Amino acid sequence: MRRIEEEIAERALAYVLDPPSDPNDVIQYASPDDLIAVFDDSVGFSFAADAPAERAESIVAAVEKVIEHSVHTSHPRFINQNFAGPDPVSVVGDWLGAALNTTGATFEAAPVFTLMESAVLSKLGRVCGYIPESDELIPPLPPGLFCPGGSTATLYALQLARHRHQPDIAQRGASGERLVLFVSSAGHYAATKSAALLGIGIDNVIKVESDSVGAMVPVALETAIADATADGAVPFAVIGTSGTTVTSAFDDLNALADICEAHRLWLHVDGCYGGSALFSGNHRHLLDGVERSDSFVWNLHKMMGMTQQCTALLVRDPQQLDRCFAGKADYLFQPDKLYADYDSGDRTFQCARRIDVLKLWLSWKHHGDTGFASRIDHAVAMADHTRARIAGSNGEFAPVSGTFTNVVFAWVPPALRPITLDPAAIADLDPQTHEVLHTLPPMVKAQMQAEGTAMVGFQPIAGLNTFRMLFMNSTVTTTDVDAILDCISEYGANAVASAEQN
């Protein structure tokens, strides 16, 4: 046997080069107990006291079980959540970063990657309009930083907003005034979780009315700000969402920017999901006005297929990063080191930081701007195909919501067709119909998982469980979409039949 590292790497590479796709299963599902038992004849799943060093052959056998029982997120029938289908170039770029194992905090330990972050953040800053196209391509102070995920970026952005409002916040702590921030009712829960951690409190995150697709109603924001102010609270920030989690709705950023400018509020744009629309000339208008915001978070591990995680937090005024986050640790950021002025670590909260930029840099060099645009256009084309199939289904599928890459819909039992299921209609359903429709998606999904045919997400809309198909995997074809819808039809019918038998 070769070295264990080679054996494991070989299996990982084979997976990347030829990932499971139809007719292979998306998942070979097992209960927790069954899953643990699968490892009994190799290394055992758990660690007892005095855990022994296992034989290399047993570890390699365990690796094969890990692969076999993991969810194949690169499979074109994994349409389950807002990441899918990692770009293979990103995967091996991630590998190279891991092999070179360093931290992004200092130029000293990461000379290539410090400059690479600057090059990529500059490009992202130009794409979103924070800096002009004529700006430096590799500025010493880039317009943002990389973070471990969108929630963390939201946390940092809200701290930047609070810091502008109260410049001594870092030193002295919160002043005691009741700060409030605003986000649409369809916005991501990172807003409330961040408010909790910042000591602002979930109660001080004001959920602003959103329309039937999930976009914030600007006039409702105006009202909410006035109400909060009248109530003695101090508004300091608004989160606009570009691509909500469930329906991919886009807030009108220009309308939000007008309001924020009038009230001197920090405008943060949560483009974790939809930010990548900026890559496509056909869709970048969805983010019109983002250049007027103060901060913008963009998860390249969602639509762009970077591996987990690749999050850019962009800021219009990068000087604020240093003012807000600097810790000035003298054992790390020694000013008497070579090129210490390039050190990025004192502009963020983290100390050691994994290299997330290399995979994006390689992928972008490989695909170019045109390739990045194609990925977006393809995703929307798949969603459009899904919408067309639903519209032509003679009531078998009922559209519920969604836009851009997201399609939210129900499968309707024959006895209930045709039925209207937009969010307003859902509220008016009689309890028995609601119950029938509500219990179907979990049953359909359980059968999908049991048979491994597909993975499609479901979630409540106005209290009713509905399916969500959302697209970003570039290997998904209309054949996959059709097969998944057929699968939902079949399992839906099975669920109805089984309910009738009981």
Add this chain to the structure above:
Amino acid sequence: MRRIEEEIAERALAYVLDPPSDPNDVIQYASPDDLIAVFDDSVGFSFAADAPAERAESIVAAVEKVIEHSVHTSHPRFINQNFAGPDPVSVVGDWLGAALNTTGATFEAAPVFTLMESAVLSKLGRVCGYIPESDELIPPLPPGLFCPGGSTATLYALQLARHRHQPDIAQRGASGERLVLFVSSAGHYAATKSAALLGIGIDNVIKVESDSVGAMVPVALETAIADATADGAVPFAVIGTSGTTVTSAFDDLNALADICEAHRLWLHVDGCYGGSALFSGNHRHLLDGVERSDSFVWNLHKMMGMTQQCTALLVRDPQQLDRCFAGKADYLFQPDKLYADYDSGDRTFQCARRIDVLKLWLSWKHHGDTGFASRIDHAVAMADHTRARIAGSNGEFAPVSGTFTNVVFAWVPPALRPITLDPAAIADLDPQTHEVLHTLPPMVKAQMQAEGTAMVGFQPIAGLNTFRMLFMNSTVTTTDVDAILDCISEYGANAVASAEQN
């Protein structure tokens, strides 16, 4: 040419299997401008407008430049900071996790990894004494979670502490009372950065006196608590440090636990660096009392050679994670999904989360408890060898501080030998001697970087730049230690000669 993914993977694997070591350079250093120019004849470093898709051959050429100009942190002469020498099994374990690209938030999307986290966290919880050895090996509610780095774990731990003090903090926000926390003056800056982000404020982090090695003086903690209380502040947490960043000092955790119990304060232990001493029967006594703490952060990417990042935040009462962090997002944590009670995502702040456990699980299965112990013992043996060399150097090297794996020392020009340089003596140095000694380390380091012979960190101790050698890379030998000390001698002499010429 084969597929670009194969070409990149092949180079990454070759690097992992046969990383640079003597006589190869640790780093081929270049200025930012020179570094950027290196890429001019392949893909170019930056992204202009309309960035094209580059040819595969050019990208592969660029990959070779990335490797060539990165710091070789696996090189046995990289003794620069508190990570080094990634375990090759961890690297390929990281690769497999990236290939299977998923998120740790739900059992649905990460069935194997959810259970794997439980198995590893249970083992870590038993190693640190939070749970008895007789506990479940794969509990549904494990005693902790994985985080992207030690600073983030500190942030979470302090929020847990604040949450116990004020159970409605998440919902209502900070009450307005002036909370204060305590950490030794040698503790990590994650404490102040976390306090800033939480809205507590850097001013409310009270730095407690530490002894000459860097361990907190318990009686000074008692005094600091009394003083703060008398001043109207509300103490809520103490951070004990197990392995300070610069000297690897260990606070007396039993003494701190006594004080915390008497004052009902949360005791958080920052074992980011030194927590791994628990793996060795010879050194685990350094953390005696950790089992009495409330939370404990442990970076396995430091001493254990996991790739960036692999941080476990352990908690004595895991129920508190859910109470403190739950967001109850109904699109993700649907209670009607299969095995949803295993979902870990609502017990932490992050939403999507990279898989950090697989590499640790594989490495632990490969090395076993005994192999993990050996890694620690080897590191301390290398530090002991360094200390012996310094003691026998006839005053050429002057010991300054450090314990366990860390050795802090100065190189002394012949004209100044012998000299005593413990922290107290440093304070008494005459300005001219101070200046001579202070300017040497950056000059020595710059020559190391220029020649690529070694990378050794330096930092001010009591205001004087001193070298720090700290050990965790299992491939470092006494030959490497001797070569590095010889290198410091030579470059130190060069620096003195060059100063005399000017």
